[in-house]
Amino acid sequence: xxxxxxxxxxxxxxxxxxxLFYLPIGVPRFDNAxxxxxxxxxxxAQEHVxxxxxxxxxxxxxxxxxxxxxxxxKYLGPTANKAIAYGVSSVSGTILAVCSCTVLPLFSxxxxxxxxxxxxxxxxxxxxxxxxxxxxxxxxxxxxxIGIARAVGAVVxxxxxxxxxxxxxxxxxxxxxxxxxxxxxxxxxxxxWKNIIYFASMIxxxxxxxxxxxxxxxxxxxxxxxxxxxxxxxxxxxxxxxLVLWFELKWWKVLIAxxxxxxxxxxxxxxxILAFSAGAIGLSxxxxxxxxxxxxxxxxxxxxxxxxxxxxxxxxxIAGFLLGRVGKEGVIPNEWVAWAVGGNSLxxxxxxxxxxxxxxxxxxxxxxxxxxxxxxxxGKGPALALLLAGPALSLPSMLVIKSVIGWQxxxxxxILVVVMATITGMIFGALF
Amino acid sequence: xxxxxxxxxxxxxxxxEEVTKQAVSELGIDAFINHITDYNGITNRxxxxxxxxxxxxxxxxxxKVPSLExxxxxxxx
Numbered sequence: 311x312x313x314x315x316x317x318x319x320x321x322x323x324x325x326x327x328x329x330l331f332y333l334p335i336g337v338p339r340f341d342n343a344x345x346x347x348x349x350x351x352x353x354x355a356q357e358h359v360x361x362x363x364x365x366x367x368x369x370x371x372x373x374x375x376x377x378x379x380x381x382x383x384k385y386l387g388p389t390a391n392k393a394i395a396y397g398v399s400s401v402s403g404t405i406l407a408v409c410s411c412t413v414l415p416l417f418s419x420x421x422x423x424x425x426x427x428x429x430x431x432x433x434x435x436x437x438x439x440x441x442x443x444x445x446x447x448x449x450x451x452x453x454x455x456i457g458i459a460r461a462v463g464a465v466v467x468x469x470x471x472x473x474x475x476x477x478x479x480x481x482x483x484x485x486x487x488x489x490x491x492x493x494x495x496x497x498x499x500x501x502x503w504k505n506i507i508y509f510a511s512m513i514x515x516x517x518x519x520x521x522x523x524x525x526x527x528x529x530x531x532x533x534x535x536x537x538x539x540x541x542x543x544x545x546x547x548x549x550x551x552x553l554v555l556w557f558e559l560k561w562w563k564v565l566i567a568x569x570x571x572x573x574x575x576x577x578x579x580x581x582x583i584l585a586f587s588a589g590a591i592g593l594s595x596x597x598x599x600x601x602x603x604x605x606x607x608x609x610x611x612x613x614x615x616x617x618x619x620x621x622x623x624x625x626x627x628i629a630g631f632l633l634g635r636v637g638k639e640g641v642i643p644n645e646w647v648a649w650a651v652g653g654n655s656l657x658x659x660x661x662x663x664x665x666x667x668x669x670x671x672x673x674x675x676x677x678x679x680x681x682x683x684x685x686x687x688x689g690k691g692p693a694l695a696l697l698l699a700g701p702a703l704s705l706p707s708m709l710v711i712k713s714v715i716g717w718q719x720x721x722x723x724x725i726l727v728v729v730m731a732t733i734t735g736m737i738f739g740a741l742f
Numbered sequence: 743x744x745x746x747x748x749x750x751x752x753x754x755x756x757x758x759e760e761v762t763k764q765a766v767s768e769l770g771i772d773a774f775i776n777h778i779t780d781y782n783g784i785t786n787r788x789x790x791x792x793x794x795x796x797x798x799x800x801x802x803x804x805x806k807v808p809s810l811e812x813x814x815x816x817x818x819x
Contacts, residue, residue, distance in 0.1 A: 374806075383790060414750060418781040419790030610806075617753055710750075714781050 343631045343640040350630030350678070351623065358450060360583060363619075364590050365516040366446045371611025372512065373404075373442065375603065376505060386424045386433075395425040396432055400468040403437035404445075413437040414707070418714045427479055427715070431723060432472030434711070438701040439464035443618065447677045448697065450520060456690065459738050460697050467698065467730045474726055479719065499603070504556045511552055514545035519586060539582045543575065546589060557604050559596060567592030618673050625675025633682030640682070648687035651696075654739030656732070662692035663731035666700035667724060670707075676700045691739020699731035743773040743817070748784045749793035755779075758793040758807050765813040773817070 334340040384390070385398040399420065403413075413434065421430035438444070440461050449457025521538040524531040534541075550568055553559045571592060575585040597608035633647070634640035651658045671679070680693050688696075703724060712720045747762060749755025759777055766773050778784060787796060791805035795816065802808075802816040 414781060415748075415784050415792045416790050418785045422782075422785050423788065423790070613754070710781065714785075 339639075339641060343634065346634040346638055346640050347627045347630035349638075350635050350682075351626045353635070354622075354626050354678070358447070360587055360590070361519045362446060362450045362516070363443075363615075363622075365512065365519065366443050367611050367615045367618075368590075368593070368607075369509070369512050369516065370442050370614050371607055371609075372509065374610045374614075375607045376508070383424075386420050386429055388424055388426075390425050392425070392429075395429040396469050396472055399425070399429040399433035399472070400436045400465045401440070402433065403440045403464075404442055414710055414714075417711070421714060426476070427719075428472040428476030430472075431475040432468040434723075435471050435702050435727065436464045436468035439698060443614075443674060444677070444701065446516065447674055451677050451681055452684070452693070455742055456694060456697070456738075459694055459742075463694065463698055463734045463738070464702075467734060471723070471726045471730060475719070475723060478722060500556050504552070507548075508552045508556070511545050511549040515542055515549065518542040518545065539575075542582075542586075546571070553596075553604070558602060559600065559604060563596055567596045621672040622674050622678075625672060626678040629675075629678040629682040633679075633686050636681070636685035639686070642686070644686045647683055651683065651688045651692040654689045654691040654736060656736065658689055658692045659695045659732045659735035659739065660728070662688070662696040662735060663699040663728045666696040666698075666731070667703040667728050668705050669700065670704035671700050689739050690742050691735040691737075693735075694738045695731045695735025698734055699727055703727055743771060744798050745773050745775045745817070746787070746796040747775065747777045747793065748787060748789050748796060749777075749779065750781065750784070751779045752792070754807050755793040758795060761807065761810055761813050762795065762817075765810055765817055768810075769814060769817055771817060 382398065382402050385394055386402075416437070417430050417434045420433055421427055424430070445457055445461050448460050518534075518538045518541045521535055523535055526532060550564050554561045554564050568589075570588040571585050574588050575582065578584055594608065597604045598612075599605070600608070630640060632640045632642050651662045666676075676697060680688070680696055683696070684690070684693050708720055708724060711723065715723075745762060745766070747755065747759050749758065755777075759775070762775060766775065778787075784792065784794075787794075787801070789796075789801065789804055793807060794804040795802045795808065795813070797816055803812075808816070
């Protein structure tokens with residue numbers, strides 16, 4: 311028996327055994343929390359997967375494949391205009407950072423080969439917070455205003471933090487990397503406006519399929535709500551035409567894929583989710599069997615789904631177990647949450663910001679966790695503070711950032727993020 | 743042949759290493775594969791978007807996982 315290698319399985323067997331041995335089944339709080347976790351995960355499956363996450367994955371996949379990252383990076387090079395560099399780095403997270411693991415190499419590159427510490431920090435901060443999937447899910451689950459506040463807050467404060475870092479370290483010379491930025495030349499396959507129409511039609515499908523029912527029964531929002539499936543359908547037709555005209559898909563294949571969608575929406579018009587699902591399946595079959603760039607689009611979409619869905623499922627289960635659904639309790643009593651992050655006090659915002667900064671959130675799991683916290687009594691300000699500080703920082707990412715810019719700058723950066731998130735949270739909490 | 747795979751150990755970077763190893767074994771070439779995960783090492787090779795594939799000091803791909811066929815072409819020369 312070789313204990314040097316075998317201690318690990320033994321450790322896990324003993325740990326799981328002890329966990330099961332003392333499993334508190336029958337304790338009402340525990341039993342209830344298990345049910346809360348299941349209720350919450352069911353709610354996510356019913357409300358958020360088909361209409362929201364599936365189209366969002368397709369959009370994220372399309373961004374990764376069809377948007378040229380190189381064309382963005384030229385604005386962040388060593389000779390770039392500084393004002394433009396800040397602007398680009400604060401918003402380019404939507405395009406460049408759909409996967410959180412791409413943020414840090416870009417940060418290191420902008421810092422040592424490109425526009426310097428300020429824009430690099432701006433990018434580091436905004437990148438994880440404004441990726442498409444995160445914004446879409448935040449707006450859908452936590453409400454429009456917090457979704458927009460998250461996106462706008464991340465962009466504005468990334469510029470402020472970047473400028474602050476630049477100002478604090480303005481006298482310092484960076485030891486530049488001994489290499490030029492190495493970017494393959496972007497291939498231009500179709501005009502920009504064609505890409506814009508392509509993305510706009512997909513975003514229209516996502517937005518209108520998820521158009522929420524407004525409280526009042528008249529006015530602009532209600533009219534839009536009544537016509538949401540008509541507009542979604544029209545956008546889908548536009549999308550199909552774009553695919554045939556500019557993305558080299560055969561028109562008869564697109565027609566075959568569209569046939570079940572049309573049929574279902576005529577036969578069962580009161581269940582638009584069926585037609586929508588048929589459309590998603592049709593698009594998947596169509597793109598996955600393609601050998602060219604639309605095939606690449608599906609591969610990248612599928613990679614996102616494969617990578618993110620298990621994490622999200624797990625995150626929702628844990629959030630449900632710990633915090634319960636809205637208005638219900640999980641394992642953690644609501645009073646504790648209300649005590650720590652209830653209301654909109656300085657303490658509540660600070661506590662949310664600092665715990666968010668150190669905690670690690672897997673991609674998108676911050677959304678169910680914040681939802682659970684709000685349901686247990688968290689204020690809106692602290693919720694935004696947590697969303698702003700959370701995904702941008704974690705203990706593991708701090709260690710990596712340190713290896714690029716050293717301890718001192720990392721600590722300054724963390725302090726800036728926590729302070730900014732606290733202030734933004736307080737302002738947002740006071741307004742809404 | 744010196745093959746470098748650059749990436750901080752994320753999902754896509756591991757996939758690139760997998761594809762590259764398969765390409766090397768299918769082509770039967772004599773190559774040393776080095777997976778560079780530290781950020782300064784990545785930046786020093788001029789790479790900003792990972793995963794990236796560098797063959798004998800020349801950057802072949804940055805920012806995506808190429809298909810097996812593409813990798814074979816990169817290694818073929």
